[in-house]
Amino acid sequence: MSPRRVTLADVAKIAGVSPTTASLVLSGRGRELRISQDVEQRVLKAATELQYRPNIVSVGLRTGTTRTIGFISDTVATSRLAGDMIKGALEAARERGFMLFIGETEGDAELERLLLQAMHDRQVDGIILAAMYTRTIRVPKGMAAAPAVLLNALPRQPTPLPSVIPDEIEAGRVAARALLDAGHREGIHLIGAGPGRRNVPAGGSVAAVERLIGIREVLADAGVKPAGGHVCPDWQPEYGLAATRALLRKERPRALICFNDRVALGAYQALDDFGLKVPADVSVVSFDDHPIASWMRPQLTTVALPHFELGRKAVDVLFTEMGRDREDDGVEGEVHRVPMPIRLRESVTPPGT
Amino acid sequence: MSPRRVTLADVAKIAGVSPTTASLVLSGRGRELRISQDVEQRVLKAATELQYRPNIVSVGLRTGTTRTIGFISDTVATSRLAGDMIKGALEAARERGFMLFIGETEGDAELERLLLQAMHDRQVDGIILAAMYTRTIRVPKGMAAAPAVLLNALPRQPTPLPSVIPDEIEAGRVAARALLDAGHREGIHLIGAGPGRRNVPAGGSVAAVERLIGIREVLADAGVKPAGGHVCPDWQPEYGLAATRALLRKERPRALICFNDRVALGAYQALDDFGLKVPADVSVVSFDDHPIASWMRPQLTTVALPHFELGRKAVDVLFTEMGRDREDDGVEGEVHRVPMPIRLRESVTPPGT
DNA sequence: TCGCACTGCTAATCCGATTTAGCAACCTGA
DNA sequence: TCAGGTTGCTAAATCGGATTAGCAGTGCGA
Numbered sequence: 001m002s003p004r005r006v007t008l009a010d011v012a013k014i015a016g017v018s019p020t021t022a023s024l025v026l027s028g029r030g031r032e033l034r035i036s037q038d039v040e041q042r043v044l045k046a047a048t049e050l051q052y053r054p055n056i057v058s059v060g061l062r063t064g065t066t067r068t069i070g071f072i073s074d075t076v077a078t079s080r081l082a083g084d085m086i087k088g089a090l091e092a093a094r095e096r097g098f099m100l101f102i103g104e105t106e107g108d109a110e111l112e113r114l115l116l117q118a119m120h121d122r123q124v125d126g127i128i129l130a131a132m133y134t135r136t137i138r139v140p141k142g143m144a145a146a147p148a149v150l151l152n153a154l155p156r157q158p159t160p161l162p163s164v165i166p167d168e169i170e171a172g173r174v175a176a177r178a179l180l181d182a183g184h185r186e187g188i189h190l191i192g193a194g195p196g197r198r199n200v201p202a203g204g205s206v207a208a209v210e211r212l213i214g215i216r217e218v219l220a221d222a223g224v225k226p227a228g229g230h231v232c233p234d235w236q237p238e239y240g241l242a243a244t245r246a247l248l249r250k251e252r253p254r255a256l257i258c259f260n261d262r263v264a265l266g267a268y269q270a271l272d273d274f275g276l277k278v279p280a281d282v283s284v285v286s287f288d289d290h291p292i293a294s295w296m297r298p299q300l301t302t303v304a305l306p307h308f309e310l311g312r313k314a315v316d317v318l319f320t321e322m323g324r325d326r327e328d329d330g331v332e333g334e335v336h337r338v339p340m341p342i343r344l345r346e347s348v349t350p351p352g353t
Numbered sequence: 354m355s356p357r358r359v360t361l362a363d364v365a366k367i368a369g370v371s372p373t374t375a376s377l378v379l380s381g382r383g384r385e386l387r388i389s390q391d392v393e394q395r396v397l398k399a400a401t402e403l404q405y406r407p408n409i410v411s412v413g414l415r416t417g418t419t420r421t422i423g424f425i426s427d428t429v430a431t432s433r434l435a436g437d438m439i440k441g442a443l444e445a446a447r448e449r450g451f452m453l454f455i456g457e458t459e460g461d462a463e464l465e466r467l468l469l470q471a472m473h474d475r476q477v478d479g480i481i482l483a484a485m486y487t488r489t490i491r492v493p494k495g496m497a498a499a500p501a502v503l504l505n506a507l508p509r510q511p512t513p514l515p516s517v518i519p520d521e522i523e524a525g526r527v528a529a530r531a532l533l534d535a536g537h538r539e540g541i542h543l544i545g546a547g548p549g550r551r552n553v554p555a556g557g558s559v560a561a562v563e564r565l566i567g568i569r570e571v572l573a574d575a576g577v578k579p580a581g582g583h584v585c586p587d588w589q590p591e592y593g594l595a596a597t598r599a600l601l602r603k604e605r606p607r608a609l610i611c612f613n614d615r616v617a618l619g620a621y622q623a624l625d626d627f628g629l630k631v632p633a634d635v636s637v638v639s640f641d642d643h644p645i646a647s648w649m650r651p652q653l654t655t656v657a658l659p660h661f662e663l664g665r666k667a668v669d670v671l672f673t674e675m676g677r678d679r680e681d682d683g684v685e686g687e688v689h690r691v692p693m694p695i696r697l698r699e700s701v702t703p704p705g706t
Numbered sequence: 707t708c709g710c711a712c713t714g715c716t717a718a719t720c721c722g723a724t725t726t727a728g729c730a731a732c733c734t735g736a
Numbered sequence: 737t738c739a740g741g742t743t744g745c746t747a748a749a750t751c752g753g754a755t756t757a758g759c760a761g762t763g764c765g766a
Binding site: 017018019020021024033034035036039058060061062063064 | 742743744745746747748750751752753
């Protein structure tokens with residue numbers, strides 16, 4: 001077995017002082033409480049020699065702060081994209097000496113309650129409640145017990161909780177602009193949602209609604225009318241394939257705005273079936289920057305979901321939340337929007353090249 | 354602010370007994386220590402009414418057990434596949450009332466040391482050290498301090514630590530058999546590694562070596578000689594594309610064993626370039642069961658990495674490790690191999706159909 | 707009637723830190 | 737010479753439980 005952990009008492013004994021003094025010195029309050037240089041040095045020396053590190057469990061009991069954050073998601077760990085959210089959160093937390101508890105609810109409210117409890121039982125300093133895809137969620141009761149942030153999610157009812165979400169509206173604008181900038185004005189089809197404001201898949205996906213808003217806004221401002229739109233019940237390759245096939249049986253588009261990369265994958269397959277080349281015959285822009293976007297040929301131009309940055313930002317916001325005086329509630333939770341950068345690759349060219 | 358947490362003292366007061374008695378009853382030792390039915394009921398009632406739950410931080414300080422496991426990986430959270438490992442571990446841990454600390458080292462040994470420390474400072478009950486892709490790793494010093502398990506990794510030097518890895522040799526056998534069972538005997542090419550035992554990518558990937566062993570064994574037993582093999586420096590689509598193109602410029606294979614799905618994606622693209630159809634002209638088997646395997650057309654038959662099961666198994670093994678009497682070391686760490694199931698899809702048919 | 711065992715519960719200690727209150731020893735000025 | 741202030745450090749309480757030692761009260765046999 002490993003030798004017993006070094007405790008503050010050990011350091012104090014070696015330094016020949018009381019645990020109190022050792023604690024004072026090590027917490028940097030030695031000067032303030034008039035501990036002599038000599039003693040300070042002895043304590044520091046002893047602590048270094050023994051490689052003393054405070055037991056955080058003990059500190060947690062005494063001070064109530066465990067340097068730990070709870071990260072609860074519906075199913076973040078599963079998706080590669082969302083895994084980056086954890087990664088960003090992990091990194092931001094680590095920079096501050098914090099660790100992350102991870103929990104997955106699988107969409108089960110009871111499980112969510114249990115996880116929240118388990119985390120509170122471990123005295124987490126704050127909680128991040130994350131959704132795998134951007135959507136509105138019902139904020140569970142237990143959230144009030146500690147500082148918290150909603151990640152990739154908006155509260156269904158008004159709460160004082162802040163949220164962090166990708167800026168999907170701007171993403172829609174950026175995607176549409178990419179096509180306009182390349183000179184496209186006609187034969188622009190939407191695959192996954194649209195063309196009307198209301199033509200979105202069921203399920204309350206924020207992405208569908210907001211991307212569509214951005215796209216419509218930019219096209220309208222340029223006096224361009226989308227040639228068509230095709231709602232997909234789910235944004236999976238097979239639906240992208242089916243929708244694009246249906247489209248191609250009727251007409252020849254010049255450009256596609258696919259609502260995500262998996263849909264775009266299906267669209268590529270359909271275009272291939274009809275002997276159409278990307279981007280020579282049809283330009284394609286998409287959203288998410290899923291890993292497959294750079295595996296497809298030609299590589300897909302797509303507006304990236306900044307998962308990593310979302311995770312970081314959530315931790316940042318959580319820390320300001322933790323630093324804030326609670327009680328000053330009544331305030332509506334602020335919404336932080338993280339920019340979505342476009343990845344310019346090979347699937348967009350001017351029409352007729 | 355939330356009302357102060359309910360403590361054991363609160364329960365004791367309401368029940369009109371001492372905290373000692375309350376503790377005894379709630380830990381189930383009431384009978385054993387002859388607490389009367391009446392008192393037991395009062396305590397239980399009070400605990401239920403107040404919704405008492407013990408503060409795990411406090412318990413951790415007193416008993417040394419925090420019902421917490423540390424999960425450290427090189428970069429697990431990033432990959433969708435590996436994310437399932439966390440998910441499996443999470444689930445198995447939760448079933449036992451344990452939480453997971455997550456940490457990522459990014460391959461940085463210093464960071465790994467820091468994470469190990471941070472976890473020990475929080476008195477984790479055990480540690481899982483995971484690798485994103487199966488390989489041999491150097492076991493860091495700090496591991497001895499608590500029960501630990503290697504996940505998806507083998508120790509470079511002998512250690513008493515158990516490890517959990519996918520059964521890649523059997524996977525190789527299964528893949529080769531899938532082809533043989535379909536009637537293939539000739540024109541079988543390996544993309545990613547082979548044909549010789551030593552023809553593997555640099556980097557110490559266990560998968561390459563073991564898959565190759567299994568494949569060679571089954572083919573040899575059937576008296577079949579692979580028609581060729583093509584090492585890829587990295588198992589990415591572009592290398593699969595390049596290797597398959599090079600092959601196709603020289604000859605027409607009847608079947609490909611791709612060493613993972615990303616390589617297979619590249620191979621599909623090359624076959625398409627040469628006007629060859631999967632599986633009519635060329636059958637393809639692969640490994641990993643990456644999400645793209647079921648997005649590709651035709652859907653890819655592949656031997657799945659059981660990431661979820663690996664995660665679960667790691668926790669199982671860790672728990673037996675935690676239950677074991679330490680000290681009885683000197684024992685070499687056991688290696689647990691988790692079966693890799695084949696996903697039969699559309700990319701394999703008998704030759705000439 | 708006394709000693710002893712048993713029943714049923716509680717006081718006290720501990721885990722490893724932080725923090726408050728306070729105690730010697732020395733100094734200073736009247 | 738002595739009250740009062742400063743300096744430099746420590747004893748003791750605290751956090752919320754688990755655990756050990758022990759204490760009243762009762763019953764029983766001798």
